[in-house]
Amino acid sequence: MSEQAVAIPRKKVQSASFLQSTFARILRYTLIRGVTLFITVIIGVYLTVLVANMGGYVDQIRKGDIRETITIQVMNNPALRNLGPDAKRQLIEEKIRLEEHRLGLDQPFLIRSFRFLENALTLRLGFAQFMNSNSGSRQVKLILLERLPATLLLFGIADIFLFFLSLFLALILSRQYGSFWDRLFVVLSPTSSAPGWFYGIFLILIFAGWLRILPFGDLVDAPAPQSRLLYALSVGKHLILPIMALTVSSIFLSVYSWRTFFLIYSSEDYVELAKAKGLSGRAIERRYILRPTLPTIVTNFLLTVISLWTGAPIFETVFNWPGLGRALYQAVGLFDVPVIVGSTVIFAYLLAITVFLLDIIYAILDPRVRVGA
Amino acid sequence: MQTVKDALREIRRYPSAIAGLLIVLMLVVLSIYVVIAIPYREAITLWRGGEGTWRSLPRTVPPAWINTFRSQKLPETIDLDSRKGAAERQEAPLGEGKSVTLLYTFDYQADDFPREINIFFETSYKERAPFASITWYTPDGREIAIADLALQAGSTSYRFAQDDKLLRRIRRQVGDVPPEVGLFVAPNPPENPRPLKGTYRVKIQATAFDPETQIDAELVVYGKVHGIAGTDHLRRDLKIALLWGAPVALAFGLLAAAGTTITTMIIAAIGVWFSGVVDNLIQRITEIVLMLPLLPILIMVGTFYSRSIWVILGVTILLSIFGSGIKTYRAVFMQIRESPYVEAAQAYGASDWRIIFRYLVPRIVPMLIPNLVTLIPSYVFLEASLAVLGLGDPQLPTWGKVIQDAVANGAPYKALYYWVLEPSALLMITGLGFAMLGFSLDRIFNPRLREM
Numbered sequence: 001m002s003e004q005a006v007a008i009p010r011k012k013v014q015s016a017s018f019l020q021s022t023f024a025r026i027l028r029y030t031l032i033r034g035v036t037l038f039i040t041v042i043i044g045v046y047l048t049v050l051v052a053n054m055g056g057y058v059d060q061i062r063k064g065d066i067r068e069t070i071t072i073q074v075m076n077n078p079a080l081r082n083l084g085p086d087a088k089r090q091l092i093e094e095k096i097r098l099e100e101h102r103l104g105l106d107q108p109f110l111i112r113s114f115r116f117l118e119n120a121l122t123l124r125l126g127f128a129q130f131m132n133s134n135s136g137s138r139q140v141k142l143i144l145l146e147r148l149p150a151t152l153l154l155f156g157i158a159d160i161f162l163f164f165l166s167l168f169l170a171l172i173l174s175r176q177y178g179s180f181w182d183r184l185f186v187v188l189s190p191t192s193s194a195p196g197w198f199y200g201i202f203l204i205l206i207f208a209g210w211l212r213i214l215p216f217g218d219l220v221d222a223p224a225p226q227s228r229l230l231y232a233l234s235v236g237k238h239l240i241l242p243i244m245a246l247t248v249s250s251i252f253l254s255v256y257s258w259r260t261f262f263l264i265y266s267s268e269d270y271v272e273l274a275k276a277k278g279l280s281g282r283a284i285e286r287r288y289i290l291r292p293t294l295p296t297i298v299t300n301f302l303l304t305v306i307s308l309w310t311g312a313p314i315f316e317t318v319f320n321w322p323g324l325g326r327a328l329y330q331a332v333g334l335f336d337v338p339v340i341v342g343s344t345v346i347f348a349y350l351l352a353i354t355v356f357l358l359d360i361i362y363a364i365l366d367p368r369v370r371v372g373a
Numbered sequence: 374m375q376t377v378k379d380a381l382r383e384i385r386r387y388p389s390a391i392a393g394l395l396i397v398l399m400l401v402v403l404s405i406y407v408v409i410a411i412p413y414r415e416a417i418t419l420w421r422g423g424e425g426t427w428r429s430l431p432r433t434v435p436p437a438w439i440n441t442f443r444s445q446k447l448p449e450t451i452d453l454d455s456r457k458g459a460a461e462r463q464e465a466p467l468g469e470g471k472s473v474t475l476l477y478t479f480d481y482q483a484d485d486f487p488r489e490i491n492i493f494f495e496t497s498y499k500e501r502a503p504f505a506s507i508t509w510y511t512p513d514g515r516e517i518a519i520a521d522l523a524l525q526a527g528s529t530s531y532r533f534a535q536d537d538k539l540l541r542r543i544r545r546q547v548g549d550v551p552p553e554v555g556l557f558v559a560p561n562p563p564e565n566p567r568p569l570k571g572t573y574r575v576k577i578q579a580t581a582f583d584p585e586t587q588i589d590a591e592l593v594v595y596g597k598v599h600g601i602a603g604t605d606h607l608r609r610d611l612k613i614a615l616l617w618g619a620p621v622a623l624a625f626g627l628l629a630a631a632g633t634t635i636t637t638m639i640i641a642a643i644g645v646w647f648s649g650v651v652d653n654l655i656q657r658i659t660e661i662v663l664m665l666p667l668l669p670i671l672i673m674v675g676t677f678y679s680r681s682i683w684v685i686l687g688v689t690i691l692l693s694i695f696g697s698g699i700k701t702y703r704a705v706f707m708q709i710r711e712s713p714y715v716e717a718a719q720a721y722g723a724s725d726w727r728i729i730f731r732y733l734v735p736r737i738v739p740m741l742i743p744n745l746v747t748l749i750p751s752y753v754f755l756e757a758s759l760a761v762l763g764l765g766d767p768q769l770p771t772w773g774k775v776i777q778d779a780v781a782n783g784a785p786y787k788a789l790y791y792w793v794l795e796p797s798a799l800l801m802i803t804g805l806g807f808a809m810l811g812f813s814l815d816r817i818f819n820p821r822l823r824e825m
Binding site: 041309352 | 793812
């Protein structure tokens with residue numbers, strides 16, 4: 001069915017039709033992937049709500065909170081001072097009932113869970129119990145969105161850096177199969193079993209604690225420089241160690257497996273034929289090896305990126321990086337339930353967006369990709 | 374059996390496999406030893422013991438073996454307890470009561486000063502509390518009066534550094550230095566003083582007012598190194614946590630890896646065999662699970678329900694059942710499904726489940742074992758990650774919790790490197806051991822990779 005939609009007479013304008021069909025294919029693929037991923041996010045967030053609310057734990061906290069606020073309100077209200085203790089108690093109970101009804105706490109869990117889901121999906125994440133945004137707001141959404149840029153900056157740069165460095169090194173190593181460097185990367189590939197924060201601690205010990213040439217952590221120097229350029233430079237200086245840690249923790253395995261993909265593809269018959277035709281090594285690499293390997297590599301890279309994302313809470317904590325992950329860590333320490341749930345939701349969104357972006361890249365790279373295939 | 378033998382013969386050709394296997398074996402032996410030598414309950418009581426259990430150990434000091442690499446030797450703790458016969462005791466009747474003399478003698482040969490000096494008294498009496506005076510004798514024959522105090526019933530601690538009178542006396546007699554330095558140098562010490570080496574003596578002269586009075590005292594001259602692992606901020610011997618970390622890490626890693634790989638494989642087999650709706654459903658669930666933020670969800674579980682390591686283990690397995698491994702296994706099962714022997718099994722009327730468990734699953738075991746071994750380190754590190762986030766098991770001492778204590782107490786900033794490096798090194802060795810073994814097993818069991 002989908003084939004017919006883009007079936008344009010081939011002979012007339014081949015390049016144009018090719019572009020068009022590619023575009024239509026990618027667009028359709030993107031749309032369908034987007035919808036599936038959104039459904040995935042809904043399910044993921046619903047699971048989050050279920051976990052957060054299993055056993056009514058969150059409800060209890062909220063109910064306790066309501067009871068306390070209303071009791072204090074009534075007790076401190078000068079207008080109600082002359083009321084008898086029984087009447088006061090009755091008033092308090094009535095107000096609590098109303099407030100719980102207003103918040104939907106008296107409804108069955110199934111209905112409430114869908115209301116939570118709707119709120120979470122639209123990022124109405126409620127108010128934090130203890131944490132503040134820098135502007136002083138208690139809104140979870142503001143607290144988290146304020147920290148998003150720092151996280152995106154760190155992980156965005158690290159991911160891009162990691163991708164191109166790994167690709168570059170893997171290509172070089174595949175050319176010198178069996179050399180010292182090649183074997184070194186094979187031997188070192190098991191080191192990737194340790195996560196980034198683990199190497200982070202070592203790097204902090206060496207470069208910040210012992211050599212004292214790089215900062216221990218945080219986003220910028222304190223006090224932050226006034227001029228834009230100096231500010232950017234300072235951020236750059238603070239980025240070095242975290243990016244180094246993320247790189248060290250995953251580069252050896254990536255390079256090892258990618259160079260293996262390259263080697264597998266370079267033993268294909270058509271590569272031999274290209275060599276026999278006398279094509280230059282660079283052209284063979286680009287057209288006959290890199291091109292067919294890229295989809296595999298993108299999938300592989302996707303898993304790396306997901307594992308990096310997942311590790312963000314602890315990684316940012318170790319580097320004292322003022323991002324989302326650290327917000328989650330602080331919220332755990334303060335037992336700030338809305339912030340914990342909120343950041344889990346945002347992480348689910350971030351993961352989905354990452355997968356979505358890489359899926360589009362995948363579709364562009366691999367002409368065989370068909371929806372549902 | 375034959376395949377196992379072949380595999381073992383193959384392993385011998387890979388140095389990294391041998392190294393990995395050795396590390397794993399050592400860890401297993403260590404774990405068994407630890408669990409027998411320090412039973413679970415005892416380890417927890419020791420680790421949760423607090424000040425009372427650990428009062429005779431110094432705070433945050435590195436392990437003793439660092440002295441091997443130093444020309445200036447750091448002191449080790451000198452712990453002299455009169456109950457263990459470490460003091461010369463003399464008792465003589467005196468009026469209605471008696472006089473008790475406890476004389477402690479120790480040889481001090483280190484190149485640095487002790488960290489602190491305390492005396493812990495244990496006293497029991499009838500009516501009036503006995504009096505004690507403490508005197509310090511240096512190797513060069515000087516005599517310094519430390520303190521006079523009444524010994525209350527039960528335990529009394531006398532901390533040298535907290536006695537203002539003693540501080541003033543030392544300033545007068547020796548110079549402006551704290552007691553743990555002043556008592557170990559000649560008067561008017563230079564800028565960077567060195568301790569006098571030789572035999573020191575401490576005399577506790579007590580006067581009791583009834584003959585039944587019991588006086589015991591423990592003199593502790595705290596060193597700047599301790600044991601094979603050093604101590605933490607609560608004076609606890611890190612050895613216990615480091616030793617107990619091994620069985621915990623192994624158990625968590627093995628159980629989680631085995632639990633996830635085996636269930637994942639069975640689910641992949643079921644999906645491939647039944648195909649159609651089941652397969653589709655499994656694939657969709659896999660896609661969803663792949664995108665669930667595992668660590669934040671574990672953090673939620675840890676915060677809201679239970680921090681017990683076993684609950685976390687269960688949730689981890691649950692969330693990883695539909696993990697990314699399913700796709701890999703699926704591809705292999707698709708090939709196996711087409712093999713003639715499966716067709717033959719179908720022809721003689723084998724049931725679906727029989728085919729799955731007797732014909733499909735066994736074929737994939739060679740692929741499963743390396744995967745399982747390679748996965749272990751990631752779960753070991755997952756446990757450590759949660760512990761570093763402060764969500765470790767509330768009772769058990771683990772490597773991750775030691776790192777967390779260290780980081781929370783500013784070990785990297787205070788140059789207390791041993792505190793971070795010891796648990797990290799153990800984590801790294803464990804991770805590398807399993808990873809090296811797994812990678813080599815992968816090459817042995819899947820020969821197609823070997824050429825690369």
